Every structure is written in C-alpha cells, then in structure tokens.
Amino acid sequence: MEDNTNGKKINMKALAKVLNLSTATISKALRDSYDISEQTKARVKEAADRLNYVANPHASSLRKHLSNTIAIVIPEIADSFFSQVINGIESIAGKEKYHFLIYLTHDSYEREVSILNEFTSGRVDGVLISVASNTSDTAHISKLQQAGIPIVFFDRDCAQLPAASVTTDDFNSAYLATNHLVEQGCKKISLITVQGYVSIFSSREEGYRKALMEHAIVSGSSDIVYCANKYTDGNITLISEHMASARPDGLLLTVEHLATSAYLACHQMKLRIPQDIKIVCFTNQITAPVLDPPLTTILQPAFEMGQKAVGLLFEYLSHNYIKLEEEHFVLPSRLVTRESTGN
Amino acid sequence: MEDNTNGKKINMKALAKVLNLSTATISKALRDSYDISEQTKARVKEAADRLNYVANPHASSLRKHLSNTIAIVIPEIADSFFSQVINGIESIAGKEKYHFLIYLTHDSYEREVSILNEFTSGRVDGVLISVASNTSDTAHISKLQQAGIPIVFFDRDCAQLPAASVTTDDFNSAYLATNHLVEQGCKKISLITVQGYVSIFSSREEGYRKALMEHAIVSGSSDIVYCANKYTDGNITLISEHMASARPDGLLLTVEHLATSAYLACHQMKLRIPQDIKIVCFTNQITAPVLDPPLTTILQPAFEMGQKAVGLLFEYLSHNYIKLEEEHFVLPSRLVTRESTGN
DNA sequence: GTTATTTACTTAAACGTTTAAGTAAATAAA
DNA sequence: TTTATTTACTTAAACGTTTAAGTAAATAAC
Known part of the structure; x- marks a missing residue:
C-alpha cells in the first residue's frame, strides 16, 4: 500500500498534502460544495476512502457549533419501555448520522439536574428526556431552554413547562383498564404505583379514580400503595402486606417491574389470579403472554414515541422552524386483555 | 443578577475578562494546577459557578486528543442482558465523568463495520463491543486497534483476535444446563439457537453436545434449530414445527427472546411444561420466576460484566499500562432451577 | 547585596476543522 | 477587444480550549 501515512492517523492537512490541494478544497469537496469541480471531488473522495480519512468530529463541532449528537436522558434502561423507545430513536437518528449519548438519572432529581447542567456546553444539539419521578422543580430544564438547547419530553413530561412533548394517554388508559377490572367483576381495586411528581403517575391515578x-x-x-421505583424485595413485601390488610380483588399496576413483584406476592399468598384477584399492568414486556397467568397489559407505543420525539427534534434542528413549545403529541396505548383479568 | 453575560453562553474568554485574568489562568485554576494561587482558584471557581460556565467539550477534546467518551456497540438494546450490562458500565463510567455513546448493530455485520470505521476519528477514547452474530471477518476491528483505539469485548468476543475480553462460561453453562435436563429425565434434548460465528453460540452448542x-x-x-435473532412469529413457527417433527422432551434455548417463543409454541401445541417437555433458557429477564411455569434459567452476570469491561478500559486509559490483549476474564453464570425443568 | 529560586501569572501557539474573503485563469458579454 | 462574469481554487481567520515557554515580582540563598 503506497499511502504515505505510515499507519499514523491521517487528518485533513495530510490529505491535502497528498493531493496537492488546500484543506479548504478538501473540506468543500467532501461536503459536495458547488465550488469544487467534479473531477477534484472524485479525486478527493477516492483518496479519503483509500486512506481511511474520517473527519475529526471535535474540530468540526467546535467550528460549526453543532455536535450531531443528541442526549437521551431516562430514569432506567433495564425497562422494556425505555429500551423500545431507544430503538425508535435509533431507527431515525441512526439514518440521519446522529449520535446519541445516554444518561441514566436512576430516577433521582439531583442527578438529573447535574446531567442537564452540563448540556449548556454544546456537547449535544438537543435533548430527549423522560424526567425523574420526583422532579417537581424544573429550573434546570428552563435554564437549558434559555441557553437555546431544544428539549423534547417523552412519556414523562413537565406539563407546566412550554416544551414539546410526546406522551401517551395515561389518564384514559388507566381509566379503561380500571373499567375493565370493574367489568370483570372487581369490587375492590387497588392501585399499586410509585410516588412522584410527574404527570404520568398522577394521570394514571386520576384515571383510576374516575373509573x-x-x-x-x-x-x-388506603387503596393506593406507593412502591419504590425499582425492582426490589421491599416492593413484594409492600404489596403482600397491602393485600393481606386491604384484601383487594383487583390490582392496577403502573410500572413494568411491579408485575413480577405482584405476581410473586400473589403466589406467596396463594392468591389465584384471576379467580381471587385480577391484575392489569402498564408494561411492554414481551413475556406478558407467557406469565402465569398471561397478563393483561396496557401496551404503550414505545417505539413510535421514540420516533416521534426524535422526529420533532430533527424537524426543529433542520430549521423547518416549528415551535417546539407548541408541539404536543399524545399517542394511544392499547389495553391487551389476557387471562389475568379473565374469569 | 449582575453577571455581565446578557444570557449569552459564556466561554472561557468571557470569564477571563470578567475576572481580569488570562484564559490560561482560568483553565489552570479550574483544573487545580499547582501553578495558581489558592485565592485565585477560589475566585475563578466562584465566578464559573455563578455564571454557569461549563467548558466546551469539543474544544477541550480537540486540544487534548481525549474525548472522555466511550462507545458501547451492541446488537440490540431491548434485551435484559444488554441493558443490565449498560447499567454496569454506567455505574462506573458515570462516576468517572465519562460519557457513553450507544450504537446498535441490529446484529448486522455491515452496520458493525461502518460504525467501527467511524471511531478512528477520535470521537471516542475506547470501545466496548459485543459483536454481531454473523461477524467472522474481523478486519474492521483490527483496523481500529491499529489506529490505537482500545477495544474490550464483552459477552461475544472474537477469540482469534488479541484483545481484552469479559465473557461468561458459556460452554460450561450449556453443559451444566443440558446435564440438568438429562438428570431431570430428558431423553431427547433439542438446542434452539441462533446461527452465528461468534463464540458464545458455538460454545453453548459444544457444551450441549458434550453433555x-x-x-x-x-x-x-436435526436436533438443532437455528432461529432468527430477534423476537418474531417466524421463530414460534420454527420451534413448533421442530417439536412436531422431532418430538423433543427437553429444550435448551440460547437467547432471551426465545423463551417467549418457545413457551407460546408449547402452549399452542398443548404441550405441558415440564411434564411433556422441559425448558432451560439463557436469560436475565426478571419475569422468569412468574412465567407459566417458572423458567429455569442460566443467569448471566450482566451487570458485573459491564463493570469489569469498562474497568479494564479505564485501567488502560489511565495509563496503568496493562496490556489489554492479555486481559481475559470469564465470569461465572448461574443455573437457576425452577419448575420448567421440574417434575 | 548580588544571584538563584520560587511564585503567580501571561503570551502565543496548537488541536483539525469550516468558511468568508480573495484571486488568477477561463469564459462570456459588450 | 475590452470588460464582466464564472469557475475553481487558496489564504487566513475563527471556533474554545490547553499548555509549553516566557516573565516580572517576590522570596531565599550566599
């Protein structure tokens, strides 16, 4: 191979020297500028390919004030909903040659604040976020917006803020799910949920109450149990104790990991599902149909939510001049009935 | 607020002007250089805090040839194993103020190649990768190594390459799982797996064969079924057809999503688990104990693998001069027996 | 009291791009 | 034939840091 590079990493200057051109010409040729002849473009591209030239993104980002990178900020990743959302985001961002950084808040407001504060640095061009459940003060988010960083909320938004959001119809879903439990004969339905300020939990609670x-x-x-928002034995105990004292005949679970906890609690207490107690859960886990018994779920359009959220961001970033704060999408969730609410 | 910045994003030059210092002093003060007086350091830090100054990472990376960013390259994200690995990585990388970019290959060799090729640009300081199942040509990986980018393989490695790896004892786990099926009375055990060049699948197959x-x-x-490596109805059909023709009394499943497919296939065919057929699956799904029936699993130390992999990378990056190509860790998986292999 | 060292800064170059502005040659317009 | 325009480049500055090298003042050594 006569590539003149001796295995060293090649940069634009070296490429320019090889071709006897200026770096300006290289730069423009690679970006297909009208300013460069087709012949030269071809020469440049051939050489760049041959020498494995890849532009340094830091130099480029510094100069252009654009990182081609977005941040995804989520509470957890070991959750079917969030991983499906990421899949949706990737399905669009990958094609657009955007990179994405993932940040986990572990559902902690403090971590969320320190993560977001860093984004004023220009590291990312935009932020997709599902806020921590105990985020009530939103100053950190406003600060980011004032710094000109576009933000799109998905799933868990901060309703009080003027910002784009892609959510699902939590109120209605919980309402329909609770109705379904009633129709299936439940007389005493408990809500097993998570304490938090974010709207999804309050909406689900309100939908439940309305039904x-x-x-x-x-x-x-006393019919509402607040669990920790991660999979722990403590939650199993909480649910068991609640069932022992309140003796519900129906459960509405608002987060994925509660399904396993509730099932285990029932098994331990020898409660038969659905004969003794009926269960519905907000979850996207693919195992729902093979649980004992198959679980009635509220299936959220996770993939589509990811696509829509990143789509909004890209529309804004490509200067189609949409007003992000006016964009609010509510995608429908679907109640998938299975044996856990049958009879 | 008298911050002289009019809401504009502040940079080091602006901060220097406010404090009547040079940017060099600011830079050194913020990094606690011995060269700067304690008094000045305090002044600088106070002002930086007050004005929400955050250093531009692109400028910094460009100058230092360090991005403080690592790449995580995985086949899929909607998989408990991989998301738990990410959690493990984050538990270390987050503390070290490292950022991580996630890339999904969708188990495609071509995507893997184009993703890795980009990493010679300096975008990341290192790469953690679980290769696509059909990756056999490893030129793209060698190329990256020659460019000086450190790589650590986790779970799925390329055994022929001199590179660090953190894997689990796939051979032995499959061997033990198959033995367990035999001990539980199985006479005809099928392996439901995925076609691929990566060692985990061949190791699991060999462990199965040895037992x-x-x-x-x-x-x-005819006792081995090769499925598509994603959750599809096609796999359910493949498994059903196999069970109809080969009539196995035991199944060893090598990937997480096959559990749901196999269970559904059994349910459809009215095969009782474990009476008619016993099942073991490599999976980290938390729902395993509440499936119908509870699933015997080979539980992989996903979180620990992530921690170990990123730990190796950081040890290398912090110039403790370990030789990555000599680092090979095999963490034990655990057979968790449940009713799906009971009697 | 002169010289050496230390302290606490500043100056300026460098990292690898992009792009506004400039220019020489070729072509078109008059 | 002269002038205007277009084509295809180059020059040089800029993006916001970091850091090697320099320096003036203060302190220490002799």
Whole structure:
C-alpha cells in the first residue's frame, strides 16, 4: 500500500498534502460544495476512502457549533419501555448520522439536574428526556431552554413547562383498564404505583379514580400503595402486606417491574389470579403472554414515541422552524386483555 | 443578577475578562494546577459557578486528543442482558465523568463495520463491543486497534483476535444446563439457537453436545434449530414445527427472546411444561420466576460484566499500562432451577 | 547585596476543522 | 477587444480550549 501515512492517523492537512490541494478544497469537496469541480471531488473522495480519512468530529463541532449528537436522558434502561423507545430513536437518528449519548438519572432529581447542567456546553444539539419521578422543580430544564438547547419530553413530561412533548394517554388508559377490572367483576381495586411528581403517575391515578367514581366504588387512600421505583424485595413485601390488610380483588399496576413483584406476592399468598384477584399492568414486556397467568397489559407505543420525539427534534434542528413549545403529541396505548383479568 | 453575560453562553474568554485574568489562568485554576494561587482558584471557581460556565467539550477534546467518551456497540438494546450490562458500565463510567455513546448493530455485520470505521476519528477514547452474530471477518476491528483505539469485548468476543475480553462460561453453562435436563429425565434434548460465528453460540452448542455425548445420547443436526435473532412469529413457527417433527422432551434455548417463543409454541401445541417437555433458557429477564411455569434459567452476570469491561478500559486509559490483549476474564453464570425443568 | 529560586501569572501557539474573503485563469458579454 | 462574469481554487481567520515557554515580582540563598 503506497499511502504515505505510515499507519499514523491521517487528518485533513495530510490529505491535502497528498493531493496537492488546500484543506479548504478538501473540506468543500467532501461536503459536495458547488465550488469544487467534479473531477477534484472524485479525486478527493477516492483518496479519503483509500486512506481511511474520517473527519475529526471535535474540530468540526467546535467550528460549526453543532455536535450531531443528541442526549437521551431516562430514569432506567433495564425497562422494556425505555429500551423500545431507544430503538425508535435509533431507527431515525441512526439514518440521519446522529449520535446519541445516554444518561441514566436512576430516577433521582439531583442527578438529573447535574446531567442537564452540563448540556449548556454544546456537547449535544438537543435533548430527549423522560424526567425523574420526583422532579417537581424544573429550573434546570428552563435554564437549558434559555441557553437555546431544544428539549423534547417523552412519556414523562413537565406539563407546566412550554416544551414539546410526546406522551401517551395515561389518564384514559388507566381509566379503561380500571373499567375493565370493574367489568370483570372487581369490587375492590387497588392501585399499586410509585410516588412522584410527574404527570404520568398522577394521570394514571386520576384515571383510576374516575373509573371507580363512575361505578360508585368508594376508594380511599388506603387503596393506593406507593412502591419504590425499582425492582426490589421491599416492593413484594409492600404489596403482600397491602393485600393481606386491604384484601383487594383487583390490582392496577403502573410500572413494568411491579408485575413480577405482584405476581410473586400473589403466589406467596396463594392468591389465584384471576379467580381471587385480577391484575392489569402498564408494561411492554414481551413475556406478558407467557406469565402465569398471561397478563393483561396496557401496551404503550414505545417505539413510535421514540420516533416521534426524535422526529420533532430533527424537524426543529433542520430549521423547518416549528415551535417546539407548541408541539404536543399524545399517542394511544392499547389495553391487551389476557387471562389475568379473565374469569 | 449582575453577571455581565446578557444570557449569552459564556466561554472561557468571557470569564477571563470578567475576572481580569488570562484564559490560561482560568483553565489552570479550574483544573487545580499547582501553578495558581489558592485565592485565585477560589475566585475563578466562584465566578464559573455563578455564571454557569461549563467548558466546551469539543474544544477541550480537540486540544487534548481525549474525548472522555466511550462507545458501547451492541446488537440490540431491548434485551435484559444488554441493558443490565449498560447499567454496569454506567455505574462506573458515570462516576468517572465519562460519557457513553450507544450504537446498535441490529446484529448486522455491515452496520458493525461502518460504525467501527467511524471511531478512528477520535470521537471516542475506547470501545466496548459485543459483536454481531454473523461477524467472522474481523478486519474492521483490527483496523481500529491499529489506529490505537482500545477495544474490550464483552459477552461475544472474537477469540482469534488479541484483545481484552469479559465473557461468561458459556460452554460450561450449556453443559451444566443440558446435564440438568438429562438428570431431570430428558431423553431427547433439542438446542434452539441462533446461527452465528461468534463464540458464545458455538460454545453453548459444544457444551450441549458434550453433555449429550457423556450421557450417550445420540444427537444429530436435526436436533438443532437455528432461529432468527430477534423476537418474531417466524421463530414460534420454527420451534413448533421442530417439536412436531422431532418430538423433543427437553429444550435448551440460547437467547432471551426465545423463551417467549418457545413457551407460546408449547402452549399452542398443548404441550405441558415440564411434564411433556422441559425448558432451560439463557436469560436475565426478571419475569422468569412468574412465567407459566417458572423458567429455569442460566443467569448471566450482566451487570458485573459491564463493570469489569469498562474497568479494564479505564485501567488502560489511565495509563496503568496493562496490556489489554492479555486481559481475559470469564465470569461465572448461574443455573437457576425452577419448575420448567421440574417434575 | 548580588544571584538563584520560587511564585503567580501571561503570551502565543496548537488541536483539525469550516468558511468568508480573495484571486488568477477561463469564459462570456459588450 | 475590452470588460464582466464564472469557475475553481487558496489564504487566513475563527471556533474554545490547553499548555509549553516566557516573565516580572517576590522570596531565599550566599
């Protein structure tokens, strides 16, 4: 191979020297500038290919004030919903040659703040975020917006903020799911959820309440159990104790990992699903149909939400001049009934 | 607020002007250089904090030839194993103030090649990769190594390459799992797996074969089913057809998503697990204990593998001068027996 | 009291791109 | 034939850091 590079990493200057051209010409040729002859473009591209030239993204980002990178900020990654969202984002961002950095808040407001604060540095061109469940003060988000970094919320938004959002119809889904439990004969339905300020949890709670109200089922705060928002034995205990004391005949679970906990609790207490207790859960786990018994789920359009969120961001970034703060999309979730609510 | 910045993004030059210092002093003060007085350091840090100064990472990376970013290249993300690995990586990388870019190959060799080729640009300081199952030509990986980018393989390595690896004992796990099936009374055990060049699949296949051999169970190629490496209805059909024709009484499944497919196939065919057929699967799904019936699994130390892999990379990057190509770690997986192999 | 060393800074170049502005040669317009 | 325009480049500055090298003032050594 006569490539004159001795295995050293090649940069634009070296490439220019090889071709007897200026770096400006190389740069423009590679970006297909009208300013460069077709012949030269071909020569440059051939040489770049042959010598494995790849432009240094830091130099490029520094000069252009564009990173071609977006940040995805989520509470957890070991969750079917979030990983499917990432798949959706990747399906679009990958094609557009965008890179994405992932940040996990572990559902902690403090981490979220320190993660977002760093984004004023120009590291990313935009942010897709699903906020921590205990995020109520949104100053860190406003600060980012004021710094000119576009933000799109998905799933968990901060309703009080003027920002783009892609969510699902949590209120209605919870309402329909609760109705379904009532229709299947439940008289005492408990909500197993997570404490948090974000709207998805309050919406799900309100949907649940509305359904109960409409069926004249009295429910008090003792029918709601607040669990930790991660998979722990503690949650199993919480649910067991609740079932022992409140003796519900229906459960609405608002997060994925609660399905396993609730099932284990039922198995431990020898409660038969659905005969003794019926269960619905918000989850995208593919194992739902093979659980014991198959689980009735509220299936969220995770992949599509990811696509839509990143699509909005790209539309903004490509200067199609949409106003992000006016973009709000609510994609429908679907109640998939299975044996866990059958009879 | 008298911050002289009018809401514009502040850079080092602006900060220097505010403090009547040179940018060199600012830079050194923020990095705690011995060259700067404590008094000045305090002044600088206070002002930086107050004005929300965050250094531009592109400028910094360009100058230092360090990105403080690593790449994680995996086949899929909607998989408990990989998402737990990411959690492990994040648990270390997050603390070290490293950022990570995620790239999905969708198990395609071509995508893997084009993703890795880009890494010679200096975008990342190192790469953690689990190769695509059909990667046999490893030129793209060697090229990256020659360019001086450190690589650590996890789970799926390229055994022929001199590179660090963190794997689990696939051979032995498959061997033990198959033995377990035999001990539980299986006489005809099928392997449901995925076609691929990577060692995990061949190791699992060999472990399976060795166990059968030792028990003098004759097995032919008709006992092995090669599925697509993603969750599809096609796989369910493949498995059903195999069970109809080969009539196995035991199944060893080598990838997570096959558990759901196999269970559905059994349900459809009215085969009772474990009475008619016993099942073991390599999976980290938390729902394993609540499946119908609870699934015997080979649980991989995903989180620890992520930690170990990124730990090796950091040890190398911090110039502790370990030789990556000599680092090979094999972490043990654990057979967790449940009803799917009971009697 | 002169010289050497230390302290606490500053100056300026460099990292590898992109791009506005400039230019010489070729072509078109008058 | 002269002038205007177009083509295909080059020059040089800029992006925001880091750092080697330099320096003036203060302190220490002799």
